[in-house]
Amino acid sequence: MKISIGHHTISDKHPVCFVAEVGAFFNKDIGLAKEYLDLASQAGVDVFKTEILHTADVVLAGSDASFSYKTEAGLIEENYRAFIERKVVPLKHYAQLFEHGRKSGMPLMATVFDTIGVDFLVEQKAAAIKISRNNINHEPLIRYAAQSGLPIIFDMGDVPIWKAQRALCWVYNEGGNAMFNHHPVKNPASPEDHNLILIQWLKNVLKTPVGLSCHYKGDEILYAAIGAGVNLVEKGVDIDPERDEADLISAAAFSELSTIVSKCKSCSAAIGGDKLNVNEERLDNVRTGMAAKEDIYIGEELSFDKVTFAWPPIGISPDNWRVIEGKKLKKDIKKGQPIKWEDIIGD
Numbered sequence: 001m002k003i004s005i006g007h008h009t010i011s012d013k014h015p016v017c018f019v020a021e022v023g024a025f026f027n028k029d030i031g032l033a034k035e036y037l038d039l040a041s042q043a044g045v046d047v048f049k050t051e052i053l054h055t056a057d058v059v060l061a062g063s064d065a066s067f068s069y070k071t072e073a074g075l076i077e078e079n080y081r082a083f084i085e086r087k088v089v090p091l092k093h094y095a096q097l098f099e100h101g102r103k104s105g106m107p108l109m110a111t112v113f114d115t116i117g118v119d120f121l122v123e124q125k126a127a128a129i130k131i132s133r134n135n136i137n138h139e140p141l142i143r144y145a146a147q148s149g150l151p152i153i154f155d156m157g158d159v160p161i162w163k164a165q166r167a168l169c170w171v172y173n174e175g176g177n178a179m180f181n182h183h184p185v186k187n188p189a190s191p192e193d194h195n196l197i198l199i200q201w202l203k204n205v206l207k208t209p210v211g212l213s214c215h216y217k218g219d220e221i222l223y224a225a226i227g228a229g230v231n232l233v234e235k236g237v238d239i240d241p242e243r244d245e246a247d248l249i250s251a252a253a254f255s256e257l258s259t260i261v262s263k264c265k266s267c268s269a270a271i272g273g274d275k276l277n278v279n280e281e282r283l284d285n286v287r288t289g290m291a292a293k294e295d296i297y298i299g300e301e302l303s304f305d306k307v308t309f310a311w312p313p314i315g316i317s318p319d320n321w322r323v324i325e326g327k328k329l330k331k332d333i334k335k336g337q338p339i340k341w342e343d344i345i346g347d
């Protein structure tokens with residue numbers, strides 16, 4: 001139950017993978033996207049994520065469909081086609097971003113919306129393909145992406161489990177590999193929206209690694225999710241998350257990213273393995289041994305009211321109490337002195 005994204009193995013036996021999600025926050029400005037990539041690299045993230053929006057035709061021309069999104073200033077409603085049009089970037093400009101990533105050693109992945117985007121990611125040696133939740137039923141795109149040989153990450157927001165399993169079958173039928181991101185659908189999502197107890201259930205049902213697409217305004221859910229067993233965390237980041245733009249309401253600021261990534265890596269390290277780490281030698285000097293609670297004289301029987309236990313363990317260990325209870329002493333033992341095996345009369 002693992003996949004590889006770039007040089008990172010995603011599984012329960014490997015550290016959590018941190019994906020910095022910038023989507024299309026840079027609004028056609030590839031220079032700004034490169035700056036974002038550099039900031040992500042400096043913060044220690046593992047993978048940089050964007051979207052391949054090379055045409056506005058993913059929304060019908062002339063469509064009056066609109067959507068609303070929350071910002072710090074309030075709710076904004078925008079025509080969907082107009083929104084996509086202000087995000088479209090030519091593939092040759094995306095290629096500059098991917099080349100910048102290769103030079104810096106930063107793996108890149110991206111959400112795709114058509115087969116052209118898949119071909120582009122293959123050409124650019126991307127680390128993975130992201131399939132958004134609204135395309136979980138797009139069999140031709142999913143099968144084509146699976147044939148690319150690149151690992152696929154699906155979003156699970158508002159996706160019934162049977163559709164996730166069906167998409168996974170399409171991937172496997174084409175010889176591909178995939179994982180899923182748990183995705184609370186509200187943005188910003190409340191703590192109650194996350195239901196992180198589902199992480200292990202999703203792993204058991206889907207038999208794949210499971211990540212988190214974090215849309216919580218803050219960072220604490222990231223750490224809770226790592227404790228719940230996610231294998232990957234994806235968090236939106238921007239220079240100014242307070243500006244009026246879609247999905248920024250839950251993004252982290254680049255100025256905070258280094259600290260967040262460091263905390264995530266510490267939480268991941270704290271998960272450890274499945275073996276109890278025991279070194280009994282560390283307890284050698286703090287275990288207790290038996291001592292006289294009062295003066296005890298030769299020939300007296302040892303009873304619980306006459307003994308105490310104190311460290312270091314010079315006297316007989318308390319786990320032998322049932323063996324020596326009622327035994328008689330060979331010699332006098334003063335109050336506070338250890339009681340040793342050689343001090344008692346054996347059978």
